Amino acid sequence: MAANPSKTSKPVFAPVRQDRNFEVVVQRVRDKLMDGELRPGDKLPPEREFAKQLNVSRNVVREALRILENAGLVRTRKGAHGGAFVAPGGTAQMTQVMGDLILLNAISLEDLFEARTLLLEMVLDKVGQLDHPPDLEPLANAVEETRAAVMAGDSARRVAAARDFYHQIAELSGNSALVFTTNAQTDLVQTFLRFRISDMEPEDLINSRVAFLEMLREGKFEDAKVELRQHLDRVHKSLWSKKS
Amino acid sequence: MAANPSKTSKPVFAPVRQDRNFEVVVQRVRDKLMDGELRPGDKLPPEREFAKQLNVSRNVVREALRILENAGLVRTRKGAHGGAFVAPGGTAQMTQVMGDLILLNAISLEDLFEARTLLLEMVLDKVGQLDHPPDLEPLANAVEETRAAVMAGDSARRVAAARDFYHQIAELSGNSALVFTTNAQTDLVQTFLRFRISDMEPEDLINSRVAFLEMLREGKFEDAKVELRQHLDRVHKSLWSKKS
């Protein structure tokens, strides 16, 4: 294996280097993020200068930037005042990761749908246990937006409103981890449903939304859960007939 | 918006190109995955040949591979018969994404801990509603492993056993989406707790595990939930004293 005169001796010297250079660069940036030395909005050095500082080639810096960019940690802009900037966190990455797991058949669509329903129901449970009544204003706005989108016959707007609707439900939990997770799930479901949107009668949709909201207003969280589950089951089922 | 030679004409020509080349390459691979033309285990062409096929430079191919690799879709090996292979899905990416969201202060540790507790409780709720009793064998094995690790004084082994314990709880749900999510959460919590592992008396740990398991065996899911929550609260709290 290595310099190894005696038969059974193990390598005395650790490998000089095992990580690839761009991985080291990525880790350096992550470290600065963890130390708080880099914060969202901050700018990394230009690629050429960064390469000089780190004593690596520009290629290495760029491959590291691709990783950081794909991880959602930085975003890059071209041109004069361009560069790589530390990004605020978003849902995109989690959506992509879960989507990739579906691509790789590590997660089935059924499980995704079920998990989403369960999480949203869980949020309602949690909201029902709060001592103070939740602020339903954003949710009401989302319902109004849905109604407006339906009236306007604008399906893209309707999808966006639906996304906001479920987002606002998650927000009721006050837990950002749950918000990110459910948002990612909603994005994925909408992606898979994009091809057969208007399977549901617009009237049924609005009725469901309004009824759900009213139940929340009256504190009938169990009823709301049932209404939500029935609606989600219908939505999810609409994909089933088409699939396979 | 089309051919419009009048005075106020808007751009008649669509942009030649907007996506960066490596993004196109990434999308090509993703497409082949979605079509099922590429499956886990398959090998992509060597970088040089791939570049020729796509008529781009090797740099572009490499940056695309970095993205795919970071996304967990491929893994690369050096040497003869090396290359980029389509990877099976794993937990690592989701863990990284959630960790990055914490790095960026988009998610607080408190929310992560709470979400984890809620998800695990939800799993128990779901298990309690099954018509057939769950298979508790893997869970029992994890508890045994924890006991063995504690007896051996091997804290690394103990951490691994704890990970498996929570993993097996999630498995009881039979939902892979929940399994991936909770696994990622567990990995993160363990990362943040790594520095202060033995805050809990080993005996208390074992007792909690055994009691929990016994409650499940007897079908007392509500009691099990309480036991689990109390345990998790203790664990999470142990990080609190140190933090900030």
Next chain:
DNA sequence: GGTTCAAGTTAGGTCATACCATTAGCATTC
């Protein structure tokens, strides 16, 4: 004949350099 070792081959990893493309700001021009 089988073991060992060394050269060859493959393919990823790195470097260096040149040039293209885009953006912002400044200068020029009418």
Next chain:
DNA sequence: GAATGCTAATGGTATGACCTAACTTGAACC
């Protein structure tokens, strides 16, 4: 003074060379 064009900064792409790790092969040796 507003449209136009130049310039510098900075990311994006293309080449080509060389290094390094891992597998293959075959020859030398026991």
